[in-house]
Amino acid sequence: MASIKLISAADSQYSGTLLKALNEQRSTGLFCDVTIIVQDRKFRAHKNILSSSSTYFHQLFSVAGQVIELNFIKAEIFEEILNYIYSSKIIRVRSDILEELIKSGQTLGVKFIANLGLPLSQVKGLPGLSKDSVPDGVGSSSASKGPGSQNIPAKNDLITQEAGGEAMPIITEAFSLSSEEFKQSEGFVDDDSDSDDVIFCSEITPPKSGVSSSTATQCQSNSTATQGQTNPSEIIDLEEEETAENSQPAPVSSSRLIQGSCEKNSSVVTIPSSEQEEANPAPGTSSSHNQPDSSSLASLLEHESPDTSMNLASPTGSSSWDSFCSPPSTPVPVTSSPTGMYPSTKAKENHEARGVQKKQVIALLENAASKPGEFKIKLSDIGSASRSINGAAEAKGSENITGGKKIITLDKGAEIDALSTGCKVYANIGENTYDIVIPVKDDPGEGDSQSGGGKKSRMAASDELDTSPSRKKIRVKHDDHYELIMDGRIFYICIVCKRSYVCLTSLRRHFNTHSWERKYPCRYCDKVFALAEYRTKHEIHHTGERRYQCLLCEEYFINYQVLSSHCKSVHNQDPSGKKEKDDNESKLYRLLPCKSLQLRPYSYVSNPSGGIPIINEDGLVYHVDPSKAGSGFSPGSQPLATGKQVVHWDDIFVHPGSGQPATYVHPSEGTSEFEFVIPESY
DNA sequence: AATTATCCTGCCAAGTTTT
DNA sequence: AAAACTTGGCAGGATAATT
Numbered sequence: 067m068a069s070i071k072l073i074s075a076a077d078s079q080y081s082g083t084l085l086k087a088l089n090e091q092r093s094t095g096l097f098c099d100v101t102i103i104v105q106d107r108k109f110r111a112h113k114n115i116l117s118s119s120s121t122y123f124h125q126l127f128s129v130a131g132q133v134i135e136l137n138f139i140k141a142e143i144f145e146e147i148l149n150y151i152y153s154s155k156i157i158r159v160r161s162d163i164l165e166e167l168i169k170s171g172q173t174l175g176v177k178f179i180a181n182l183g184l185p186l187s188q189v190k191g192l193p194g195l196s197k198d199s200v201p202d203g204v205g206s207s208s209a210s211k212g213p214g215s216q217n218i219p220a221k222n223d224l225i226t227q228e229a230g231g232e233a234m235p236i237i238t239e240a241f242s243l244s245s246e247e248f249k250q251s252e253g254f255v256d257d258d259s260d261s262d263d264v265i266f267c268s269e270i271t272p273p274k275s276g277v278s279s280s281t282a283t284q285c286q287s288n289s290t291a292t293q294g295q296t297n298p299s300e301i302i303d304l305e306e307e308e309t310a311e312n313s314q315p316a317p318v319s320s321s322r323l324i325q326g327s328c329e330k331n332s333s334v335v336t337i338p339s340s341e342q343e344e345a346n347p348a349p350g351t352s353s354s355h356n357q358p359d360s361s362s363l364a365s366l367l368e369h370e371s372p373d374t375s376m377n378l379a380s381p382t383g384s385s386s387w388d389s390f391c392s393p394p395s396t397p398v399p400v401t402s403s404p405t406g407m408y409p410s411t412k413a414k415e416n417h418e419a420r421g422v423q424k425k426q427v428i429a430l431l432e433n434a435a436s437k438p439g440e441f442k443i444k445l446s447d448i449g450s451a452s453r454s455i456n457g458a459a460e461a462k463g464s465e466n467i468t469g470g471k472k473i474i475t476l477d478k479g480a481e482i483d484a485l486s487t488g489c490k491v492y493a494n495i496g497e498n499t500y501d502i503v504i505p506v507k508d509d510p511g512e513g514d515s516q517s518g519g520g521k522k523s524r525m526a527a528s529d530e531l532d533t534s535p536s537r538k539k540i541r542v543k544h545d546d547h548y549e550l551i552m553d554g555r556i557f558y559i560c561i562v563c564k565r566s567y568v569c570l571t572s573l574r575r576h577f578n579t580h581s582w583e584r585k586y587p588c589r590y591c592d593k594v595f596a597l598a599e600y601r602t603k604h605e606i607h608h609t610g611e612r613r614y615q616c617l618l619c620e621e622y623f624i625n626y627q628v629l630s631s632h633c634k635s636v637h638n639q640d641p642s643g644k645k646e647k648d649d650n651e652s653k654l655y656r657l658l659p660c661k662s663l664q665l666r667p668y669s670y671v672s673n674p675s676g677g678i679p680i681i682n683e684d685g686l687v688y689h690v691d692p693s694k695a696g697s698g699f700s701p702g703s704q705p706l707a708t709g710k711q712v713v714h715w716d717d718i719f720v721h722p723g724s725g726q727p728a729t730y731v732h733p734s735e736g737t738s739e740f741e742f743v744i745p746e747s748y
Numbered sequence: 749a750a751t752t753a754t755c756c757t758g759c760c761a762a763g764t765t766t767t
Numbered sequence: 768a769a770a771a772c773t774t775g776g777c778a779g780g781a782t783a784a785t786t
Binding site: 565568571572573575600603607625627628 | 750751752753754755756757758759
Binding site: 571574575597598599602626627630641642657660 | 774
C-alpha cells in the first residue's frame with residue numbers, strides 16, 4: 067500500500083495577483099467602502115486594504131465613517147501613498163517631494179514609505195533628506211523586527227548599489243530602488259496640479275531593458291507630473307519587491323535612468339492615478355447622510371434597459387438610474403430628500419422609452435470643430451451584456467479607432483463614473499445616444515467652471531470651455547460634480563453622493579458637507595457646521611433672539627418653523643398667507659432684522675492645517691485646529707470666522723433705546739447650554 | 749399624534765473679484 | 768464700470784427626534 071504523502075504548494079504569484087485585482091477594483095470603485103478627501107481630490111479605496119497597510123487608517127477606521135478628509139497631507143502625496151498601498155510600488159516620484167512623502171508615510175504609518183529615507187540616502191545626487199526622514203536603526207537587520215520588518219529596507223540587504231556609476235539600482239530582498247533624471251522633455255503634461263481630466267489609460271510595453279522614458283511618462287500621475295515644470299528634478303522609482311528575482315536591473319544610462327523591477331514578460335498597464343482615484347466616485351459611495359446611492363451617472367446607462375438592468379447592475383450594487391429619475395412613488399430607494407433628486411419625470415420617461423442595453427462609447431477624436439483637449443463621446447447601443455466587468459481600465463483598453471472616432475466600449479455604467487469627474491454627460495441628445503464631453507488632460511476647460519447659481523445660460527459644454535489659466539484654477543478647486551444635461555436642462559451631480567442639483571451653488575454648498583473645506587464654528591460653543599446657515603440658526607438659539615413676529619397676536623418666534631406652527635395651530639392660517647392673495651401683504655408675520663448676529667460675508671474657517679481629526683455625527687472626519695476648537699467660543703471672544711467684519715460683543719446687543727425686542731434668552735434655552743450674560747451696557 | 753429640531757434646496761440679494 | 772462669481776439668508780417642505 068502506497069504511503070500517503072502530504073503535499074504542500076505555494077502560489078508565489080498569488081499576492082501579486084491579489085494586489086493587482088484589488089487595485090483594479092479600486093480603479094473601478096468596486097467594493098470601495100471609503101472615500102478619502104484630500105484637498106480637493108477624492109480617493110476611493112477599501113478600508114481593509116488601507117487599514118492593513120497603514121497604522122493610521124487602522125486606528126481611524128475603527129471609528130470613522132465612509133467619508134474621510136485628511137487635511138494634513140497633500141493630494142499628490144497621498145496619491146503616491148495610495149498607489150503604493152495598492153501596487154507595492156512607488157513609481158517615478160519626484161525627488162523634491164520625497165521628504166514630504168516620507169513624512170506623510172510616517173504620519174500614516176506606512177512603514178515602507180516611512181523608512182524610505184535610508185535607501186534613498188544611498189542614491190547619489192538626491193537632495194539631502196532631513197535626518198528625520200532617515201529613521202534610526204533601520205540599518206540593523208530587518209530580521210529582528212518581526213512582522214512587517216520587510217517593509218524596512220535594511221542596509222545590510224543591499225545587494226547592488228552604486229556599482230560602476232551613480233545610476234545602478236539598489237536591489238535588496240525587501241526592495242529595489244532606482245532613480246532617473248527628471249526631464250521636462252519627457253512629455254509631462256503641463257496641467258493643473260490636481261487635474262483629474264486624464265481619461266484614458268495606456269497599455270505600455272516597456273523596452274526589453276528597463277523602462278523607457280515614455281513608459282514612465284505614462285505612468286506618471288498628473289499631479290506629480292505637473293510639479294516639476296520649473297524645477298527639473300529627479301524621478302524616483304521605488305518598488306517593494308515580492309521576490310528579489312523579479313528585479314531586473316535597468317540599464318545604466320547617463321540620465322540616471324534606473325527602473326525598479328518590472329514583472330517579467332508583462333506589459334505595464336497604467337491608469338493615471340488621478341483617474342483611478344478621483345474619477346471613481348463609484349456607485350455605492352455613501353454620503354455623509356447615509357443615503358442610498360442614487361442617481362449615479364453610471365446608473366444612467368443601466369436604466370436604459372429595464373430588462374437587463376438587473377444583470378448590468380453596477381458592481382457595487384448601487385441603485386439604478388431609477389433612483390435618479392423616478393418619482394418618489396417608485397419602489398426604488400430614494401434619498402431622504404426626494405424632491406431634490408429628480409430632475410424631471412419627463413426625463414425619466416425619456417430614458418425608459420429608449421430601452422438601451424449596453425453602450426458603446428464613441429469618442430470623437432479632437433477635430434477642428436472641437437476645442438483642444440475636448441473629446442466628444444457618444445454612447446450608442448451595442449446590445450451586449452456579457453462583457454466582463456473590469457472597470458474603466460479595461461474598457462479603455464478596448465478602445466479602438468475607427469473612422470476617426472475613438473470607440474470605447476464601456477462594460478458597465480460605472481465606467482462613466484470612472485471617466486472623469488469633470489465629464490459632462492449629455493443625455494437625450496439623439497435617439498439612443500448620449501454625448502459625453504470629457505475634458506482630457508491639458509484640457510483647459512471643464513464643467514466646473516460654470517457657476518453663479520445657475521444664472522448663467524445653459525450653454526453647451528463646449529461653449530463653456532475656457533482656456534484661461536484662472537479658469538483652470540477654479541476648475542481644480544471645485545472638482546466636485548458631474549453635469550448631466552437632459553432635455554436642455556442641466557443638473558449638477560455630486561460626485562460623492564450623486565445627489566442632483568439644479569443650482570450649482572446649491573451643489574457647492576452641499577458638497578461642503580462632504581469635504582468640510584469650510585467649517586463654520588459657532589461662536590458660543592464648540593460646534594462646527596458645514597453650512598453657514600446651520601451655524602447661524604444655531605447661534606440664534608444661543609442668543610435667543612426672536613425675529614419672527616406673528617402679526618395676528620404680535621408674539622415673537624425664534625424661527626419660521628415655530629412661527630408657522632404657531633400660525634397653523636393657533637390661528638389656523640398659513641403664515642405665508644397662501645390662502646389669500648399671493649403677495650407680501652398677506653403674510654401673517656413680520657421678519658425683523660437680525661440684531662444679535664452681524665452679517666459675516668466670509669465667516670468660515672477654511673482648512674486649518676493639521677489639527678485634531680474630529681468625527682461628526684455623519685462619520686465625517688475633519689480636522690479642527692485644537693487651539694480653536696478645544697476651548698470653545700465664549701461670548702466676548704473674537705470670532706473664529708475669517709470674516710472681515712469683526713463682531714464685538716457690544717455690537718451684538720441692542721443698546722437701550724433701540725426699541726427692538728431683539729435679544730433675550732429663549733425661554734427654552736435656559737442657561738444649561740449657554741450661559742447668557744447680559745452686558746452691563748444692555 | 750403633536751410638537752420641535754434639523755436638514756435640505758431653489759431662489760435671491762449683497763458683497764467681492766475679475767474683466 | 769460691468770460682468771462674473773461667491774457667500775449667505777430666506778422660504779418652505781421634508782424628515783427625524785422628542786414629548
